[in-house]
Amino acid sequence: MIVDEFIENPKPISGFSNPENHWPDYLALLHLLLIKHGEKKHHMMGFPPEAAENIITLSDKLELKWRLVCGTYAFDYQKQSVSIPQIVLDVLFNAKNGKAGKELIIAKDEDTLDKLDGSVFSNSNTGKILEYSECCIRWFDKNQSTGWEEVYEFIIKNSSGDASTHVEELVEMMYKYYESYNVEDSKKRIQKIKVDHVAESRNTMPFIFFQPCDVCIGPSSPSRKLNEKYANFAKENYPELYKKIIDEAKKDAKAFE
Numbered sequence: 001m002i003v004d005e006f007i008e009n010p011k012p013i014s015g016f017s018n019p020e021n022h023w024p025d026y027l028a029l030l031h032l033l034l035i036k037h038g039e040k041k042h043h044m045m046g047f048p049p050e051a052a053e054n055i056i057t058l059s060d061k062l063e064l065k066w067r068l069v070c071g072t073y074a075f076d077y078q079k080q081s082v083s084i085p086q087i088v089l090d091v092l093f094n095a096k097n098g099k100a101g102k103e104l105i106i107a108k109d110e111d112t113l114d115k116l117d118g119s120v121f122s123n124s125n126t127g128k129i130l131e132y133s134e135c136c137i138r139w140f141d142k143n144q145s146t147g148w149e150e151v152y153e154f155i156i157k158n159s160s161g162d163a164s165t166h167v168e169e170l171v172e173m174m175y176k177y178y179e180s181y182n183v184e185d186s187k188k189r190i191q192k193i194k195v196d197h198v199a200e201s202r203n204t205m206p207f208i209f210f211q212p213c214d215v216c217i218g219p220s221s222p223s224r225k226l227n228e229k230y231a232n233f234a235k236e237n238y239p240e241l242y243k244k245i246i247d248e249a250k251k252d253a254k255a256f257e
């Protein structure tokens with residue numbers, strides 16, 4: 001009943017929600033159902049606030065537990081090709097490392113949520129909490145780190161000073177231009193990810209939320225298997241929802257091509 005109602009009248013319940021299609025919303029509902037049936041442990045939800053409110057209402061209807069879990073934030077920078085001076089890295093990451101924060105997490109019971117208290121909300125640990133494939137977590141981190149190096153180079157190239165003079169201003173600019181289309185290298189890299197990984201996986205792996213890595217977009221990969229597990233669960237238990245996720249994901253893919 002709850003599922004049929006939602007299919008009929010979907011609401012934004014995901015950070016990926018958009019007015020063009022309901023793929024993220026149907027998929028978020030499926031992930032809540034996976035939790036309800038003990039097939040997955042947690043779901044997380046960030047902004048926007050409207051979607052967070054909607055997912056709380058839906059979780060209550062499904063008799064799931066939710067909590068704003070307290071933890072700390074951390075960066076997962078892995079050095080790639082460009083040497084960002086340590087003095088810059090210190091200012092860049094200290095703004096976030098160890099900072100306290102709360103994340104909305106949904107689980108089957110209070111015990112599961114208790115275990116997450118004091119979590120580190122780095123990209124990699126968040127990926128682990130959400131049961132993403134390890135190889136894809138590492139690949140995502142690598143991309144993010146490359147982004148920091150691209151934006152550092154871009155700012156150094158386009159400013160007159162050097163890294164040691166105005167570190168605070170430099171870091172502020174790095175945040176401002178991070179993965180923006182002003183940074184030519186980032187633009188090219190992101191465009192490639194959108195086509196080869198995001199659009200591709202919407203068509204081939206529409207039951208997972210994360211971007212599959214280079215290996216996982218290939219055949220019989222860890223992410224393919226995970227997608228299959230979620231797909232089979234949907235097909236067996238919620239065939240209408242299964243169909244909707246596939247159809248809406250195809251629409252979502254078109255937006256990235």
Ligand SMILES: [Zn+2]
Pocket residue numbers: 133134135136137212213214215216221222223
């Ligand atoms: Zn992978």
